[in-house]
Amino acid sequence: MLRSFFSFCRYFAYWLIIFFLTRLTFELYFINKLRTVSFKEILLTYVHGLWLDYSAAAYICIIPLLVFIVNWFIPKGNVPPVWLKVYTWFCVLVIAFLTIIDLNIFREWGTKVNYRVFNTLYVAPSEAVASTGSSPIGLSITIGVTLLVLGVVISLFVVDFKFRKPKETVSFKIPFSLFLCFVTIIIIRGGLFGSPINEQRAYFSNKQILNQSVLNTEWNLMNNVVDNLRAPHNTYEFMPNEKAFTIVNDLYTVKKDTTVKILNTDRPNVVIIQLESFTADIIESLGGDKGVAPHFEEFIKNGVLFNNIYAAGDRTDKGVVAILSGFPSQATRTIITEDGKQKKLPAISSSLKKAGYTTSYFYGGDSGYMNFKSYIEHHSFDDLSDEESFSKDELKSKWGAYDEVTLRKSVDYLDKQQHPFFCYIQTLSNHEPFELLGKPKFPGKDNGMMFRSTAYYTDSCLNAYFEQAKKQPWYKNTVFILVADHGHRLPRNTSEAYDPRKYHIPLLFFGEAIKPEFRGKQMNVLGGQTDIAATILSQLNLPHKDFHWSKDLMNPYTKEFAFFDWDNGLGFMQPSQSISYDNEGNKVIYTGKTNVRESLTDETLTKGQAYLQKVFTTYLNY
Numbered sequence: 001m002l003r004s005f006f007s008f009c010r011y012f013a014y015w016l017i018i019f020f021l022t023r024l025t026f027e028l029y030f031i032n033k034l035r036t037v038s039f040k041e042i043l044l045t046y047v048h049g050l051w052l053d054y055s056a057a058a059y060i061c062i063i064p065l066l067v068f069i070v071n072w073f074i075p076k077g078n079v080p081p082v083w084l085k086v087y088t089w090f091c092v093l094v095i096a097f098l099t100i101i102d103l104n105i106f107r108e109w110g111t112k113v114n115y116r117v118f119n120t121l122y123v124a125p126s127e128a129v130a131s132t133g134s135s136p137i138g139l140s141i142t143i144g145v146t147l148l149v150l151g152v153v154i155s156l157f158v159v160d161f162k163f164r165k166p167k168e169t170v171s172f173k174i175p176f177s178l179f180l181c182f183v184t185i186i187i188i189r190g191g192l193f194g195s196p197i198n199e200q201r202a203y204f205s206n207k208q209i210l211n212q213s214v215l216n217t218e219w220n221l222m223n224n225v226v227d228n229l230r231a232p233h234n235t236y237e238f239m240p241n242e243k244a245f246t247i248v249n250d251l252y253t254v255k256k257d258t259t260v261k262i263l264n265t266d267r268p269n270v271v272i273i274q275l276e277s278f279t280a281d282i283i284e285s286l287g288g289d290k291g292v293a294p295h296f297e298e299f300i301k302n303g304v305l306f307n308n309i310y311a312a313g314d315r316t317d318k319g320v321v322a323i324l325s326g327f328p329s330q331a332t333r334t335i336i337t338e339d340g341k342q343k344k345l346p347a348i349s350s351s352l353k354k355a356g357y358t359t360s361y362f363y364g365g366d367s368g369y370m371n372f373k374s375y376i377e378h379h380s381f382d383d384l385s386d387e388e389s390f391s392k393d394e395l396k397s398k399w400g401a402y403d404e405v406t407l408r409k410s411v412d413y414l415d416k417q418q419h420p421f422f423c424y425i426q427t428l429s430n431h432e433p434f435e436l437l438g439k440p441k442f443p444g445k446d447n448g449m450m451f452r453s454t455a456y457y458t459d460s461c462l463n464a465y466f467e468q469a470k471k472q473p474w475y476k477n478t479v480f481i482l483v484a485d486h487g488h489r490l491p492r493n494t495s496e497a498y499d500p501r502k503y504h505i506p507l508l509f510f511g512e513a514i515k516p517e518f519r520g521k522q523m524n525v526l527g528g529q530t531d532i533a534a535t536i537l538s539q540l541n542l543p544h545k546d547f548h549w550s551k552d553l554m555n556p557y558t559k560e561f562a563f564f565d566w567d568n569g570l571g572f573m574q575p576s577q578s579i580s581y582d583n584e585g586n587k588v589i590y591t592g593k594t595n596v597r598e599s600l601t602d603e604t605l606t607k608g609q610a611y612l613q614k615v616f617t618t619y620l621n622y
Contacts (some may be wrong), residue, residue, distance in 0.1 A: 003052035005308050007160040008180070014158045015057035016050075018092065018151055019216055022099050023049055025143060026213055033209045041205060045213040048381045049206045051190060052216035055197050058187035059193040059222070060091055060607075063344035065184060069177045070474040072166075081161045088159060093149030095218060099147055100140040102217045105187075108316060108432075110489065110497025112212060115228040116332060123337055123370055128217040135432075161518035203585040208498060211585055213568050214302075228332060235329070236583065236616045237538035244617075247610035252548070253558040261515070262554060264306055266512040269478040270352065270422045271414075272532075273391055274323060275458065276316070276430045276485035280504035281492050282455045285522070289491065299482070303510035307524045310503040310562040310573065311486040312529050317370040319485030319529060324348050324379065324424065326533035326550030330619045331565040331583075333613065337371045339378070346378035346546040348533050350424040355542055358382055360417070361427040362410045364390065364401030369578070376495050381424075385413065396437060403429040403458050407465040414470055421447060429455040429461070451490040451607065465518050479539075482506065483532065498590050500571055503564045507532070526555050526560035549615075563611050572608025 016111070027042060027387040028036060034042060064084060072080045126182050135607050155161075168176070176400070199220070203211045223449035227235065233397025238244070282293050285300050286307055312459045313324035313329030321327050324346040327335065349359045360383040367373040376384050387400040390409075394401045394514035410425050417423075440453035462482070469475050484505035495502035502591075507529075534550035544550060551558045562573040571580040571590070577600050578592030591601055 008061070008065070010069075010135055010618055011159055012057050012061055014155060016053055017154060017158065019049075019053040019056065019218075020046065021147060021150060022095060022217060023213060024419065025099060026103065026106075026217075028107070029143075029551045030209065034213075037207060041207070041489060043215075044204060048202050049214045049216060051163055051197055051202050051314060052199075052214070054217045055188050055190055056216045056219040056222075057392045058184050059219075060186060062188075063087065065180060069180070069572050070582075071521055072173055073170075084159070084161050085155075088155055091151055092155070093148055096147040096151065098217055098221065100144045103143070104135045104140060106212065108489070109567070110502075112215055112217060112219060112490045114224040114273040114332075114567055115585040116567060118225075119337075120227075120370070121278045136311070138545040141343065142572075148406070150538065151176070156439055158480050174424040198244070199584040200586050201208035203587070206587075208496060208582065208589045211582070217437060224332075232620050234613065234620060236609070236612045238613055239606075241613070245614040247607055248614045251559055251607065251611075252551055254551075254555060254559070255556050256461045256555075256556070258555055259552050260511065260554045260556065261539060262518045263479060263513050265477060265513055267355075267538075268418050268511075269420050269474055270348075270357070270415075270481070270536065270540075271324065271478060272348075272422075272424050272481045272483070273425045274319065275482060275484045275506075277425045277451075277486065277488040277490075278430065278506060279490075279502075281488075281489040281490075281495075281501070282452065282504060285508050286504065286506060286527050289452065294453050296482075296508075299462070299466075299508060299510050300520070303480075303508045303514060303518045305504070306507040306516050306525065306527065308511075308524055308526045308562075309483075309505055309531075310500065310528045310564050310571075311484065311505050312564055314476070314486050314497070314566055315501070317372075318342075320372065320375070320426075321443050322529035323483060323485075323532055324549040326530045326548050328528075328530055328549055328563055328611070328615045330616055331563050331570065332567055333616075333619060334370065335619055335622070336375050339371070339374055341619065342371070342375050343378035345379075348536065349422060351422065351533075351537055351542055351544070352540075352547075353380035353382075353421075355540070357420050357422045358418050359422045359581045360362065360385065361423075361424045362428075363387075364395075364406035365399045365404070365426075365428050383413075387408070397429065397435055398433065399428045399431055401428075401465065402437070403427045404464060407461050408468065411465065411472065412494075414474065419474060419477070420475075427458055427461075430458045439452060448491040451488070455491075457553060458514070474511040478511050479536075480508075480509060480510045481532065481536065482508040489562065498569055498571065498582065500564070500578055500590070500592070501571060502582070505529070505570070505604045518551075523553065525558070526562055526563070527551065527558075528562040530563075561607070563608065565612060570612045572604055572611060574604055574607075577601055577604045579608060581605055581608060 067079060089166035105113045105117055118210040202214045205211055226616045281288040282291045304490060312318050317334045321336050341590055347401055353359050359381045361376050361381045362385045365387055387395055390401045394405045416427055434450035434454045436457055442449045442452045443455040487503045487505050529554050530549050531551050532546040533547045535553045538552045560575050564571045569584045577586050577596055582589045588605055
């Protein structure tokens with residue numbers, strides 16, 4: 001009996017060794033992010049990570065334990081040892097696979113692999129695969145194979161695959177089996193008393209990279225999937241709903257409903273150009289790299305630049321809804337994929353359609369991606385042009401048609417439309433895998449340089465688009481709104497998921513419909529993508545009361561703030577203070593100003609929490 005017990009202990013210890021190797025792999029892969037961290041702090045990730053490693057190992061041990069117990073109670077039965085090898089090595093294969101996915105997801109999104117990754121793969125498999133084009137495939141395969149081989153070899157030395165079931169009486173088997181099950185459940189739970197184990201028990205540092213290192217990838221994924229598959233519930237309840245709603249409503253209360261008119265007409269044509277990944281880091285006027293978007297700099301001289309605008313989230317599905325519907329990102333969820341909810345959202349297209357506009361949507365890729373097509377059909381677009389509208393010769397990128405093709409065709413299309421018209425154009429070339437047909441502007445094969453080259457290409461396509469549009473009679477009566485769908489870690493690769501800089505994006509009102517005295521001006525008002533709806537509708541003297549989450553950036557009485565979120569975290573910004581909050585660790589992980597009173601930081605956090613709570617409550621109630 002004692003040998004069998006030690007065999008269980010060895011099997012449990014084996015998985016702790018595997019988790020040690022995966023954590024070591026994570027930290028070696030992101031060693032550049034750990035340069036400011038002491039060796040002692042790195043060692044502590046292995047100590048504090050044991051809580052989650054114990055729980056994950058116990059989960060894996062459940063099946064072998066149950067097989068042992070069942071086999072133990074069948075006197076003449078004997079399960080061949082090979083089954084345990086198959087089970088163990090299969091689990092190692094899964095862990096190796098999840099490790100390389102986790103490395104690439106963290107590199108792109110700044111979060112561990114989670115439910116949203118596999119949900120995206122299910123909803124839009126081809127686009128999800130295309131998004132991995134910038135991942136280091138060779139290195140990923142090498143890491144995965146190495147972990148698999150090490151796992152198999154170590155198992156041959158540590159795991160007792162040949163242990164025999166002990167010969168004991170039934171009176172001994174029953175209590176001992178119950179004891180083993182009880183101990184396993186307690187380890188899974190993380191203790192006998194108090195709340196079950198969670199991320200907060202493992203988190204130990206104010207440095208987010210260390211807390212992400214602590215997380216056991218498999219435990220975190222399983223916990224996240226289970227939470228997302230539960231019956232709909234608000235995981236962001238920080239305070240009573242009444243208090244949260246009062247705080248948020250106050251943010252949108254203005255002393256006077258007025259606006260500063262920057263347009264010379266109440267009924268211009270409106271064209272919104274959503275620019276893929278056009279982060280502020282490539283716009284020189286916003287502190288970005290010089291020479292990446294030179295034509296955009298010229299547009300700024302003849303338009304109105306809102307230089308303090310932030311994206312709602314980190315993905316296109318979040319950005320489309322924020323821009324068109326003025327609805328904030330919902331952290332771990334994305335409303336655009338749920339027809340029953342997204343069709344209840346307001347939209348700029350619907351408001352303009354009621355005002356007599358013809359409406360159209362242009363995209364060079366698959367409009368079925370993340371349920372975009374359904375969203376478009378539910379929000380009063382007269383016409384949709386996507387990859388089905390292009391010839392095969394025009395679909396030369398992995399995502400569909402290059403930006404020059406899409407933008408050129410949109411001008412030809414608008415020439416034939418009744419006025420006034422509204423057109424929403426979505427670009428795609430500045431997206432992983434950052435591919436171009438011609439010679440790239442910036443040499444080098446690293447992702448940062450490739451990103452700069454595709455951004456430069458999109459910038460040149462915009463210039464060609466406007467040169468073509470200027471020749472059309474409708475150009476003089478058109479306002480163009482250029483805005484990114486989201487920010488990006490590239491090209492500088494310095495912004496973490498919680499860093500406001502990652503969400504900083506350009507918002508430019510451009511065209512002959514802008515009053516001459518406003519051309520070349522920059523507006524410092526702090527806001528987000530969600531504010532586009534109220535701002536443009538106010539300029540057209542159209543109501544925007546249905547856009548509860550949108551504020552008029554040109555109303556001098558508007559309260560300045562911006563909100564963004566990522567998987568299970570939020571950021572809230574005010575002129576006086578900015579914070580980022582990790583909901584898993586229940587802690588503030590970023591503050592914009594360190595020399596302000598602590599109560600101001602607390603107030604900012606409370607507003608951010610109230611905001612996310614109301615957003616998610618509204619999402620659930622749709």
